[in-house]
Amino acid sequence: MPELPEVTVISEDVAALARGLEVLRAAVFRPDVTNVEPEEFERRLVGRTLRGTGRRGKIIVLDFGEVVGIVHLVISGRVLRLPGWREPDRMNTAVLEFGGEGEPLVLAFTRLWLGYFDLYEPGEEDEHPLISRLGPDPFSEGFSVEYLEDAFRRKASIKGLLLDQSVVAGLGNIYVDEVLFAAGVHPTRKADTLTPEETRKVHAATRDILRRAIELRGTTFDSYHDAFGETGGFQHELKVFTRAGEPCPRCGTRITKSRVAGRGTYSCPACQVAG
């Protein structure tokens, strides 16, 4: 699933491609892709101009002025530039055609049957069920060391807490494993056992790793590509994720794979303190 860095890149790409362009055509494959009737999806978007894009956690926000698009790409969803208009299908679940000075631009939002492309009134996007429950963004002021110390006063595993979007918005399985490795904290640790120093390290690592991953335009395993069809580069900088059996880059011990918080989890049994 695209996490904060990949969603940031896709959102910025869509802005680079389509900001200032008017929607000429809009269609969804099935009613369950969006929160409005397919006819309404078309009627409310056609004639609108994309003013800008943003992100809330792992959700893309498209500002069309009088209507806001809320896009959640899950699993292998992506935004794809198509060579020309085509009716939506199982793969290209929502399709938008933009017009401007040059050639029309056609963007497909793929595999949305697990995600969605909802339409909201401007200013009401924060009431969307997933957005209203989001915790602070890692790059916001609200995401402070003090905030984390408070959030970590629970017996839940540190990994489970960091995956919880109401604790911090935007982290998923890949980046949580990398953050905990960088902080030297084992994923199975109970959050309330972290020392103040470890909490500071988790905080700093979260920002550092996400920033670096955005710089490298995300992590690509199988399906993630940016809206220009390019792969990301952060997969080459992963220290533990998918590296089971390889030597830990810090201490040389073999990295292990286990199951924590219901997710495949990679960690170093030696230098990530299990407490």
Ligand SMILES: [Zn+2]
């Ligand atoms: Zn190690």
